[in-house]
Amino acid sequence: MEDGLLIQYDHVEICRKELVVLKDVNFKLYSGEFVYFIGRVGTGKSSLLKTMYAEIPVVEGEASVLGFNMKSLRKKDIPQLRRKIGIVFQDFQLLTDRSVKDNLNFVLQATGWKNKAEITERVEQVLVQVGMQNKAYKMPHELSGGEQQRIVIARALLNSPQIILADEPTGNLDPQTGQQIVSLLHSICETGTAVIMTTHNHRLVEEFPGRLLKCENKCLSEVSL
Template sequence: MEHKYIIDFQHVDVTQHNGSVVLQDISLQLEPGEWMYLIGKVGSGKTSLIHTIHGRLPVRKGTARVAGFNLLTAKARHIEQLRRRMGVVFQDFQLLYDRTVYANLAFVLRATGWRTKRKIDERIMNVLEKVELKRKAGSMPHQLSGGEQQRVAIARALLNSPDLIIADEPTGNLDTETSDDILKILREINRNEGPAVLMATHNLTILKNYPARTMRCERGALTGLDIDEEIDMDEMLEA
């Protein structure tokens, strides 16, 4: 069945495994191909919300659809299918450090059912080209800079041509210039292929340079940010 939104959350509680409610009665709708930011202080619930969208934290009430999958009724195999429609990028890259860039990507493709060596090679070169890292296919992750490692993580997120990329503070470990490179690459991917992007960030320079619809986690609620609202830098960065 077709759905209008890539993420459609209505009256959802974001709840930790221990039962504590992190965000109460939230609504969040993301259109296909849309680019949206998620902001909020440390501990305000950004990562918990991302984990909920990713099917790692349970949803018990409301409406919660991601890429057409209903999180309230999805079985484990549906969650597995859903995760193929979704690429995830983390602050700390989460590469496998005991193998090459190529092997990191091949591992994901094999785990998601790719069998033909030629097709695997083609796909890996295709995603590495998008992040301008073709020449590093044979490198070990520790031989790469932080920015390059994050680009490998982005390439990995693209392997199965996702409808949605969720990025949890993807520039949190990077300097300003490298962060900007990462943003440019993600913007390019978002424009050319149209996966929607939901990005949690603390980086106000990014919000300023690449403005887009922004939602804020605050005191257990998720609210839309007025486009003209000045973001108080101190308040944003306060732990």
């Protein structure tokens, strides 16, 4: 694989329930790139992201993500792949019965961290990175939507991923809060982490430029605003 290349898709076809969602997808992602997948609802943006963390299988073409062959990926290797990818969901998916700190502790323990002092230190680091260091003991319901999304981004950063996949991360937020979240993702990208974000908000794309690919008519193509 060439230097800095994290994802390579060659002639990939993506299906959901036996229906073709996207066909002949050719795509490369490099370290430190910020990429937007744009397109109307139902054009395959989320499905494409889901193939990258093995939620949906790749059945046609060749696909490599962080050195993993996505066509021959064994079930037992999926956790290893996902540890290298941070995923930011539109609907947060925080555990509602525990504090911010305990949400983050849980992820680290589930991914093999054992040392309590190291866990505490890492949680503090990511909370500082997303500007939420004073919210560690809050419960999710005590946070605003924007604050919850910052915690979700902190959770995605815990294992120092090479790629962050953000699926409509501003979809449930007001415009100003959405801007703050995209600004935060761009600042993370500047540290060398590649970011792929799906959106249909053209204003955000104009304000925070990145590489632009559009899902339309079952195809993925590079476009400019």
